[in-house]
Amino acid sequence: MEFNPTDPDTMRRLPLNAIRSFYVAAQAGRFRLAAEQLGVTESAISHQVKRLEQLLGAVLFERQGREMQLTPVGLRYLASVRRAFGELTRATAEIAGSPDQARVTLTLPTSLAAFWLIPRLGELQQRHPEINLQLLTTNRKCDFARENIDLGIRYGHGSWPGFQAVPLLTEQFFPVASPAYLDKRKQTRPEALLRSAKLIAxxxxxxxxEEWALAHGLAPPPMEQALVLESSELILQGTMEGVGMAMGRRPIVDRLLASGQLVALFGREARSAAGYYLVRLKGESPTAAARKVERWLKEAAAEPAAASLPSKTHAARGRKARKARP
Incomplete structure (x- = not known):
């Protein structure tokens, strides 16, 4: 059977039930689970998939044990079907006035959400109260189509197959510490402070x-006794509690510096080769609400960070204090 897009009978002859059965089965991994979701028998799912395979002239599934695995052709077909169902769902919701029509799901790293995005969410709510922004905070790479994700902020170099990526935030890094921790240190020279302080890696x-030290002509500090942590949230919490000195990364530390919870030690930045990018699937048409969130994120990223780096570093303040002593 051939499908001619100009033929008025095309939609009537399009096997929508078979395509839906294939889509649900591909998501579930088993025909039995797909049958339960659709409220039909397992043999009905098998019959519909068989019908679709005969129509396409291609095998879509291969049985491996108790599970059904998609063939390469099946994987390609699933990608197209998933996009089509996504467009249908969004279009139907917008026209029907569904409560979810202004829902936008954004995924981003947990640290960026906690220290950069969430403090700004009040601005988005004031500007667009009609938008229901849902955050998926994770450092894993999400399946946008399977998880119904509209937008994402990813850390890296801006190249992810299947995604459109736009630079959002650059990243700089430099040593930071809490004021209380620094008050206990006598050294203010970078070399001495790096050798004597407890470092958090x-x-x-x-x-x-090592990268920061070499970029500024300093000997890399010894790291044998460094405290190694695996998340920016733990690192910043430990630094604010006075555990030691850590490498702060802008824009995550901007507000902590502005509030005085952390201090930039030497005012020497090093630009990271990676950064944060605003991403969405290529070929996808974002909803009107998603476009508004995109625009707002770009505007928020373009705003200068207020007092992100104190005009006077810890070392400079220390020199001034010594000169002021009688």
């Missing part, structure tokens, strides 16, 4: 201390 950026 980021397991996700194992060479950051």
């Amino acid at each position: 980021n397991a996700l950026h194992p060479g950051e201390w």
Whole structure:
């Protein structure tokens, strides 16, 4: 059977039930589970998939044990069907006035959500009260189509197959510490402070201390006794509690610096080769609400960070204090 898009009978002859059965079965991995979801028998699912395979002239599933695995052709077909059902769902919701029509799901790293996005959410709510923004905070790479994700902010170099990526936030990194921790240190010179202080290392950026030191003509600090943590949230919490010195990464630390909870030690930044990108699936048409969130995120990222780096670093304040002593 051939499908001619100009033929008025095309939609009538399009096997929508068979396509829906294939889609649900591909998502579930088993015909039995697909049958339960659709309220039909397992043999009905098998019959519909068989009908679709005969129509396409291609095998879509291969049985492996108790599960059904998609063939390469099946995987390609699933990608197209998933996009089509996504468009139908969004279009229907917008026209029907569904309560979810202004729902936008955004995925982003947990640390960026906690320290950069959430403090700004009040601005988005004031500007667009009609938008229901849902956050999926994770460091894993999500399946946007399967998880119904509209937008994402990803950390990296901007190249992910199947995604459209736009630069959002650059990243700089430099040593930071709490004021209380620094008040206990007598040294203010970078070399001495790096050698004597307790350093906190980021397991996700194992060479950051060495990279920063070499970029500023300093000897890399000894890391044998460093405290190694695996998340930015733990690192920043430990630093604010006075455990030691850590490598702060903008824009995550901007508000902590502005509030005085952390201090930039030497005012020397190093630009990271990676950054944060605003991403969405290629070929997808974002909803009107998603476009508004995209625009707002770009505007928020373009705003200068207020007092993100104190005009006077800890070392500079220390020198001034010594000169002021009688």
